[in-house]
Amino acid sequence: MKFSILIAHYNNAHFFKDCFDSLQKQTYKDWEAIILDDASSDHEKKIVQEMISKDKRFKFFENEKNSGVGVTKSKLIELAEGEICGFLDPDDAITPTAIQQCIDIFRAKKNTVLTYSRFMTCDQDLQPIAPFRSAMQVPNGDPYFFNFPIQIAHFVSFRKEVYEQTEKMNPDLKIGEDQDLYLKMYEKGKVQFIDDTNYFYRTHQGGISQNDNKKKSHEYFAQVIFSTMKRRGLTMINGKKIPDHYTGAEQIFGLLQYQHQLPFRIKKKIKITLQSIFG
Template sequence: MKFSILIANYNNGKYFKECYDSIMAQEYRDWEAVILDDASTDDSVRVIKNIIGSDNRFRFFENAGNSGVGITKSKLIELADGDICGFVDPDDAITPTAISSSIKNFRKQDVVLTYSRFMSCNDNLQPVSPFVTRQVRNNDHYFFNYPIQIAHFVCFRKKVYRNTEKMNTAMKIAEDQDLYLKMYEKGKVKFINEINYLYRLHSGGISQNDNKSESYEYFAKVIFSAMKRRGLKKINGNKIPDEYTHSREIYSLLEYQHSIPYRIKKKVIIFIQKIFG
């Protein structure tokens, strides 16, 4: 079972060596790394090409012009030759067993996506704090990954991806959450209770700076699209709007999921799903 590591780069060549080292240290050996540079304005292309050298397990491509993250990640999936795909940002890294622990779960035919815990790190990729996550409930039409649980290191079956609406190329932010919800609708997702991803916090990070409010808005649009895709009319007795207007209207529909009775019920269902598969 071949694994495709997908790397969308834009001006992060200076961090790539640690990402590269983490790929080379993988316990699982049947992998390829597909890198697509989105018209970087720094020396990323030169730096990355020098690092990967002539190793044919690394395939390097360049966009003719800056296309944005949605288009770039969509292209990466299409370029992948592997059965399983997983995105790794060039300024981050994965742990040595990240791919092998994911592959073990994909040996089960009904698993379409895996995700794990990740460690937030400083600019030097030194651990700061782990992100708290856990197994989500499967087969739930009202699951929207809010608050976020499905996060790094996310891996998915390419053949199942082909049967979705695929990556939304118009997305500039939250394109990953859109993908996760589409995959969630196609089968079981499995949480791997290991820290398999090192997430670097630095001033150049796209999702870490002044995009919080914009990200919040994009995520609301992702959730609204999922509601429509699933044919939902109401949530907890409240009508879903016919057209998207504002993020507040969407998030308010999900407030009931923060209540104690709902959370207890969810935990019980997840426990039962774990026992009976």
């Protein structure tokens, strides 16, 4: 079972060594790394290409022009030859057993379409700061699950064959494209949490989620959730009408505030427990 690591690269060669080294250390050996460069400078591309030149498992591709993360990640999945895919940012890294743990679940549980674990927030030198504590097993098969608050996060892997059955990743999204992917995959089968910290998430000024786009992420995520509501054919949620057309993040997130309340959280925990017992 081949695993395709998908890397969308744009002028991050300075940090790529840690990413590269973490893949070299994987205990699971049947993997490929697909790098799609989104019109980086020639200098940046050369650094990456020289680094991977001696390992045939790395494949380097280029966009003709800067196209953004949605387009780039969509193309990466198309380029993947593996049965299982997982995204890894070029400025981040994974633990040596990260791929093996994913593969073990996909082999054992045929109805699992997506796995995810916990990430460690790190400084710009990839030194740990704190784990993402919200990561946990979510209830499966719930049409009102929107990953809000976020629980499914890095390290995520998924079956490419099942992805092909979805509407696929939205290439127009510049932020939130990962959440869009998770919710579409969620609708096709079971998702499984790996209770380990398998991903090192680097925070630095050049990161896409730490630059000016961070201000827009709330809006993009709301659009993803609204699209999910429509795709699932929902018209009401918790007794409130879902608008016919997108009106803004405030209204969409307002519809989901009940999911923060204690009665809902207790019911969710019971459902997760029962699913873990009875499958």
